[in-house]
Amino acid sequence: MTHEHPSLTTEHVFLTGGTGFVGQAILERLLTSHPKTRITVLVRGKGSQTPQERLTGMLRKPVFKGWREQLGDDQARAEFARRVTAHEGSLGDVGTLPTDIDVVLHSASTVSFDPPIDEAFETNVGGARGLYGALLESGSDPHVVHVSTAYVGGIRKGVAPEGSLTHEVDWRAEHDAALSARVRVELESRQPEALRQHLHAAKAQHGKAGPQQVARLAETARTEWVRERLVDYGRTRAESLGWTDVYTLTKAFAERAAEEMWAQAGHRLTVLRPSIIESALHHPFPGWIDGFKVADPLIIAYGRGQLKEFPGLPDSVLDIIPVDFVVNAALAAASRPSPAGEPQYLQVVSGASNPLPFHRMYENVNAYFTANPLPDEKGDIAVPLWRFPGGEKVERVLARRERQIGHAERVVERLPATPRTRQWLETVGKNKRGLGRLRVFAELYRAYVQTEIVFDDTNTRALLASMPEDERKDQGFDVTEIDWEHYFQGIHLPAITALTRAFGKRPPARERAERALPSREDVVAVFDLEGTVLGANLVQQYLRLWTRTVPRARVVHDLADLVLSSRRYWRAERRDRGEFIRTFMRRYEGFSVDEIEREVQGRFGRAMLRAALPDALERVQQHRAAGHRTILVTGTIDLMVEPFVPYFDEVVAGRMHVRDGVLTGYLADPPLVDEARAAWLRQYAAQHDLDLDASYGYGDSHADLVWLEMLGTPTAVNPDVQLSRYARQKKWAVLDWTRRARPSAPSAGSDDQQVTLAEGV
Structure with missing residues (x-):
């Protein structure tokens, strides 16, 4: 460490994922709390916008509102232009990097748990390879803070330590195989047997619309089959190697790429593993969030009365962390690197020091939506009571209801088209969508609501303790201060329900x-x-x-x-x-x-x-x-x-x-x-x-x-x-x-x- 209480001062910071949720918050915190830093952001152009125009346009986002009001719009724009520079490129093609980078904050990754296998590997693993390769070529020797996920250790029970992962999987071979999967699946989808199947289904359902429409919908079905097949490839390959999903698998391989390509080459590396990142507790303002995040679709579906039951373990720990805690930990870590070639690992989590059992989370959500019900066309929505019957029972009930709905749909489709028939069909369709939603949520969230992992945060607590007291108050990440009832009912749930109402402003189609x-x-x-x-x-x-x-x-x-x-x-x-x-x-x-x-x-x-x-x-x-x-x-x-x-x-x-x-x-x-x-x-x-x-x-x-x-x-x-x-x-x-x-x-x-x-x- 260069001084007793290190902090970022005049460093040149290179940021990836700057337009994303965590990246926006990092950029804002650098602007507000580290006024002498210079920031270069990896960003692509979008449509007619140049990368710099796209970056400058971000100033209109709510995350920068406080900073704009503090400086005034004109001065904020001038300060932004002076300190923030766009570097045109992407994780797949980083380009030639500056030679004077002091700190890299790598927060970019796929935002989906269940993407096609090639997309997940290309973004998370290929992106890491591209970034570290470009850094090596640039001649810069920055300290890299590599943002990963706490769930990177895969399917396991017990304490997950803050350290390097112990697997011996050849991540390079897996990367190559994943990228070639699309070619294999595309060829499979074009076999005559598969094409005939799609054509037959499209003709049976859409034959009256005409031959070109049949062909178009058959091709749409083929491409959707390809996507579903690649998603299944990713999910199955992850489970076969001991991970919950392809997202955590590829984040694990990205960590290994960082270790082998950067740390083992004699450079400074910190791997930061946050758990489930949600809205801010304090900064830039309580409840700040940029769209729905990991837990929010499940919460909103419950508030809409769409999940009558859920296969979660009531006493499992749901590890949630506010986004400002993640940002503060990342910037604190950035100013306190470990020695070259000796990567440090920090798990920014709440489960070890301030655990939130799933039943407590449910009770908070239930209490909030009971007191503040979401509206629909029939009035206020009454939320269901969950009794946590266990995953196997929920699965049996789900399978039975899926069979019943399928039979009802086939019967209604054969009836004459009348207003009543259409209403029946809409009811069947609504129930079918609800079951599909429950099926998707059960698969996606299984690892997070049935987990028996506790993430160790010893190193992270030590990092917090190393910060001066005044810095801890403003830029700290002490999870023991979080009052979960206040956070959910006073901050997070109002924030995401406000988003729901904003998204729902468009009037119904009939209106x-x-x-x-x-x-x-x-x-x-x-x-x-x-x-x-x-x-x-x-x-x-x-x-x-x-x-x-x-x-x-x-x-x-x-x-x-x-x-x-x-x-x-x-x-x-x-x-x-x-x-x-x-x-x-x-x-x-x-x-x-x-x-x-x-x-x-x-x-x-x-x-x-x-x-x-x-x-x-x-x-x-x-x-x-x-x-x-x-x-x-x-x-x-x-x-x-x-x-x-x-x-x-x-x-x-x-x-x-x-x-x-x-x-x-x-x-x-x-x-x-x-x-x-x-x-x-x-x-x-x-x-x-x-x-x-x-x-x-x-x-x-x-x-x-x-x-x-x-x-x-x-x-x-x-x-x-x-x-x-x-x-x-x-x-x-x-x-x-x-x-x-x-x-x-x-x-x-x-x-x-x-x-x-x-x-x-």
Whole structure:
């Protein structure tokens, strides 16, 4: 040590992970408490922002608020520009480092416990290799504070010492194997058997949306399979080597890289192992946190009533540490290096000196959300009582409920699409998501809520004791001062629930869909007909027209044929909307065009208008009042949609082949459905200079999915089961439009109203 009470003074500090949670807090503390230091931050550009612009933009973050207010905005910006420099690069490509670095604070790592194996190794292990390789090449001889994790020792029981890990795994070989895993899995995913499986599943679920949509979703399923496979690779390889997950495995290997590449080369190294890092106790202000951290998703899920039980051990120690304690320990360690080649290990933890049993954590969370319940659309959420029945019992109950939910989902999917069916489906989906959430949390948090490890903190307490008393008060990390009830109920839980409310400010999709429409002339509102504007499908339309035109001698024959053909039509509709239209329209063979036109002008037309959904017609009028171009697009033939011409700026319909004034039963053009409608809409928008990202779409069928996705505001109206599920996943508005008193029809005298035939599509 260079003096009795060492502290950072004029050092040049190199910081990695500076835009992350811990990195931001380190940077702020250097600025506020070590005013003569210079800081270089490893940072990439982002979008159009240069690395320096991105770094300067961080000044707007809450962590720097106190410092900005103390100096004033102008002086703070000037001081930041003078003291903080961006070094363009990443952990994978650090670049050429300055030659005068005194201290390195390496806090960058992956933020996920369960990433794909190649991503975890590339960031944590490859990042360490890249950093230490660049430091060796630079000629600098800094003291490196390598931020790791207390859980780096793997699956074990008892006391975890502050020392080098004892494993003998070849971390370089593991790194190489992990990086090659993606190539192997990608090849596996492209085998014909795997591709056929994805195609079959996509066609079964999304066939009505069109072949390109099927192909796209099959490829999405393949890439998701690749990711899940690589996640499983990481999880399984970690467990096979004795670690809880790939995160702790790669952090262990990163430590070994630091020891072998830096400490054994004769340089100074401190390995800092914090436990679960959460919001600040004191600095920069109580409750400061940058997004949800390790324990917070579990806490919020509980507060939302989504976790009825959890497989944790009530007497296990949940080791939590406030972020300011980690920062203070890191900077104290940075100024007090051990001799070169003799790395020191510090575990910044609470479990040994101020243990927090899991049941005490639960009691605090339960008490807080009982007194301060989170709201939902039905009122305040009542949180569940956990009885800690044990992991095996929770697993059995979870598996049984998963089977029950799967069976219920299959049953509901086969029912006709009605508001009640959609509500059942939403309930089933909500329960399924809840079970999935519990499954994920149980797997991710198992090592942290069932642990029997106690982390030794002897070296860390000795470091604290070496600090002068005045420095300990402001920059200390004495975990015995933490009152867990005060910390959770007065600081941490209010902080993360405030984040929840901030994230929840966006109004629900239904409310957004029903807001007043902005006035614009470059947008279009596209409406499907059957099920969206008209409460009658193709079969019902046919029957209404058929009853007015069929000769009595054919009544029995035609009815019998319709009944016998119903299953064929149903199958065609499930496979492909266009196939159904082609098949069903054959029934119009022999219908007279003149007779159809007379009926459309008379009773049939009036019946069609009576079947119109007033909510739809009102919405059309709202769009027209806002200056939007309104279009009705339908697979129904043009002869039968004349009653709706007055409501829309344009009606786009199909045609049937006519011979000698009689319908032949064949379509004159391919049906304008699914991908054909999307292609037509894309061309139409280009011709009329329309902004599809600002436009609106209303459809009821899974076949409408492709063209709805092209529009900025898609809305599912009276949707079938598949579209309802997809819409809720994508947070689209889902509306139920029903029959009631019909609004008066608009004037039909506008010059720009027309029927456009779907020719050449």
